[in-house]
């Protein structure tokens with residue numbers, strides 16, 4: 130008789146967004162006359178930029194000709210794309226990342242989940258609380274988190290780092306020494322970020338205790354303020370302690386196309402084992418890369434016309450964020466984030482808990498957001514709204530909230 134991986138049986142609850150989806154579907158069924166506005170799930174709504182569509186058409190045509198047809202892509206990704214990334218995202222910021230340190234993937238959700246495979250099961254992970262749920266769940270699947278304490282809502286094998294208004298949502302160095310540290314800035318869910326000096330403290334700490342930082346920079350494109358680092362490699366010494374992930378999903382609307390990359394520097398060594406070599410081995414064995422057509426679309430983002438069109442889209446979402454921030458402030462809410470990220474994190478009013486506020490907003494304003502408690506116990510009493518809706522819906526939703 131076969132057995133399943135018992136680690137999977139330890140996973141807690143349902144995936145947050147399917148739970149919300151079901152509750153919203155249920156509300157709509159019972160209230161067919163109400164227009165529900167979704168400002169909950171972190172998915173983009175604007176169509177792909179015209180330059181990307183052109184590239185896609187051309188790349189499809191290439192696949193149909195004997196001279197330009199492409200089969201399996203190179204393991205790490207096409208050189209044209211890795212070159213564009215190394216220049217556009219790194220050299221342009223004075224950071225030297227070589228193209229064989231860049232691993233192209235079909236989005237970073239699987240990278241962030243899979244990178245833990247190359248680390249021993251007995252490594253201790255440190256995560257922020259609240260946190261993007263994938264970091265914890267993939268480590269539960271790997272059997273790295275110990276047992277779950279239902280009362281505390283904590284895994285006893287995990288180092289939690291609270292992020293609250295008290296520390297401006299930047300975690301303090303943990304008391305218990307971790308081996309793998311997950312950081313995400315600009316942050317999902319809080320929409321807040323870290324300064325370069327603050328990130329340097331983490332890099333120095335990781336180098337000192339010989340830990341590795343997994344740095345999720347999915348929202349880099351939303352950074353507006355000068356002192357916010359665009360890549361962890363702006364910090365001195367980061368190449369010997371940090372892996373960085375970047376997605377094209379939130380920056381260029383690729384949530385459906387699928388494209389991202391991970392940087393594993395060659396200086397990153399565990400004793401004398403190169404993590405770059407391990408990941409290259411893993412990538413080559415289990416992964417055959419993102420489609421040629423999509424990698425060409427990714428390259429377009431680094432062209433002048435692509436860059437301009439993408440910037441317009443990001444400005445569109447950032448304007449929504451501004452509307453949400455301003456409206457909620459006027460309505461008397463305490464709000465965070467929304468300046469360098471498409472997420473607004475708000476304190477629920479009148480001591481409502483996160484789910485109470487979810488139902489209140491759904492029933493009274495027909496607006497859907499995400500309960501902060503779904504991202505961890507420190508998210509209790511908070512709520513996340515996203516700037517990914519349309520302008521019209523965002524304005525409408527905020528008007529409704531102001532009238533409550």
Ligand SMILES: *Cc1c(COP(=O)(O)O)cnc(C)c1O
Pocket residue numbers: 171235236237238239241261313317345347375376377378379383384388389
């Ligand atoms: C959306 C998101 C991702 C997933 O990105 P994909 O490239 O679409 O897989 C990863 N990390 C964070 C923090 C996200 O919000």
